[in-house]
Amino acid sequence: LFINASSEYEQHPEVRKLNRLGEEHIRKIAEAYRDFKNIEGFARVVSLDEIRENDCNLNVTLYVFPEERVEEIDVGKEWKDLREIEGEIAKIEEKINGYLREIG
Structure with missing residues (x-):
């Protein structure tokens, strides 16, 4: 049984x-170990023959393919954030240009 628990974690509360x-x-x-069954993207029972076919390579990701996570993107929010950042950049550039005029 191969278990790919690479995405099974939480952030430590004190150490970032x-x-x-x-x-x-x-x-x-x-539970996956106890049940000893295939769970899509998490656990897979693999025969010794398949392991031998893979030159006895025990790399978990060779046998259990993690599910791809698709992130939902709020385009409207991202667009608004981009506009705010562009506004901040314009203000900073204006400030820098003012400093440059003062010194030279």
């Missing part, structure tokens, strides 16, 4: 760059 397994993630991994 550190991830950890939460209770929900541990439960999901243990």
Whole structure:
């Protein structure tokens, strides 16, 4: 049984760059192990013959393909954010040009 739990984590509450397994993630991994069955994008029972066909390579992603996550994008919000950033850039450029006029 191969389990790809690479996306099963939560951010550590105190250390920003550190991830950890939460209770929900541990439960999901243990349940997959206990049930010993295929779960799309998460777990797969693989025969020894298939492992041999892959030169005994035990790389999990060779046997369990993680599901692709499609991120929903709010185009209207992103467009609004872009316009705000462009406005901020224009103000900063104006400020810089003022400084340049002062010095020379």
